[in-house]
Amino acid sequence: MAIEIEQFMCREDNFGILLRDRDTGEAALIDAPEEAPILAAIERTGWKPTTLFITHHHVDHVEANLALKERFKLRIVGPEAEKAKIPGIDDTVEGGSVIPFGGEKIEVIFTPGHTAGHITYHLPKAKVAFAADTLFALGCGRLLECPPPIMFESLKKLAVLPADTAVYCGHEYTLSNARFALTIDPTNEALQVRVKKIEALRAEGKATLPTTIGEELATNPFLRWADPAIRKNLGMENAADVDVFAEIRKRKDNF
Numbered sequence: 001m002a003i004e005i006e007q008f009m010c011r012e013d014n015f016g017i018l019l020r021d022r023d024t025g026e027a028a029l030i031d032a033p034e035e036a037p038i039l040a041a042i043e044r045t046g047w048k049p050t051t052l053f054i055t056h057h058h059v060d061h062v063e064a065n066l067a068l069k070e071r072f073k074l075r076i077v078g079p080e081a082e083k084a085k086i087p088g089i090d091d092t093v094e095g096g097s098v099i100p101f102g103g104e105k106i107e108v109i110f111t112p113g114h115t116a117g118h119i120t121y122h123l124p125k126a127k128v129a130f131a132a133d134t135l136f137a138l139g140c141g142r143l144l145e146c147p148p149p150i151m152f153e154s155l156k157k158l159a160v161l162p163a164d165t166a167v168y169c170g171h172e173y174t175l176s177n178a179r180f181a182l183t184i185d186p187t188n189e190a191l192q193v194r195v196k197k198i199e200a201l202r203a204e205g206k207a208t209l210p211t212t213i214g215e216e217l218a219t220n221p222f223l224r225w226a227d228p229a230i231r232k233n234l235g236m237e238n239a240a241d242v243d244v245f246a247e248i249r250k251r252k253d254n255f
C-alpha cells in the first residue's frame with residue numbers, strides 16, 4: 001500500500017491520525033484533537049504534514065487547528081456545512097469532492113448524523129476510510145444534531161464500501177460498544193469471538209482500531225438492521241430498517 005498510516009491516542013480516548021503517501025512523501029493529518037501527541041507523532045515518523053483534514057466541528061477534533069497551522073503552515077480542509085465552526089479553515093469540501101493526495105485521491109462522503117455536516121474521507125485505491133464519529137467499531141456516533149434517518153442514510157453509504165476497506169474512527173469506544181452490542185445481538189457468534197479479542201487488546205492497553213467494513217457488517221448492530229435475529233430480539237420483525245436502527249440507537253443512549 002502506498003499509503004502509510006500512524007494512529008495514536010490523544011486526550012482521553014480520541015485517535016490522532018497522520019498519513020503519508022510513500023511515493024511522493026506528501027503527509028497529512030486527520031483531525032486535530034490535541035497538539036502534543038500530534039507533534040510527537042510527527043517527530044517519531046518524520047512525516048511533515050502539509051494538510052489537515054477535518055471531519056466535523058467538535059472541539060475534540062479541531063482544538064489544535066490554529067497551533068498546528070501556525071507551526072507547519074498547513075492547509076486546513078473541512079466540511080462546507082461547518083466552515084463557520086472550524087478554526088483556521090482554508091478550503092471546504094462536500095459530498096462528492098475529490099482531493100488529490102500524493103498518488104492517491106481522497107473522496108469525500110457526506111455522512112451527517114453525529115453533526116449536521118460531518119464528512120468521511122475515503123481513499124478508494126488504498127481502501128481506507130476515516131469515519132471519525134460517524135461509524136465506530138461496534139457502534140456509531142451519538143445523534144447530536146440530526147434525527148435517526150439522517151444517520152441511517154450516512155451509515156448505508158459506508159456499508160456499501162468494499163468489505164476490506166480499513167476504517168479508522170475518532171474514538172476508542174469499542175469495549176463499551178461491545179457490551180452494548182451483546183445485548184442487541186446475543187446469539188451472534190462472530191460478535192462473541194470479536195468481543196473476546198477486544199477484551200484481550202484492551203487488557204494490554206492496545207487500540208482496537210482500525211476495523212473493516214466487513215467486520216462491522218458482521219458484528220456492529222448499528223449496521224445490522226436487517227438481521228432476523230436482531231429484529232426478533234427487539235420484537236421488530238416487520239419494522240422498517242430505519243426504525244430498527246432508531247430503536248438500537250435509542251437503547252444505546254439509555255445503556
Ligand code: ZN
Pocket residue numbers: 056058061114133
Ligand atoms: Zn464528535
Ligand code: FE
Pocket residue numbers: 058060061133170171
Ligand atoms: Fe469526537
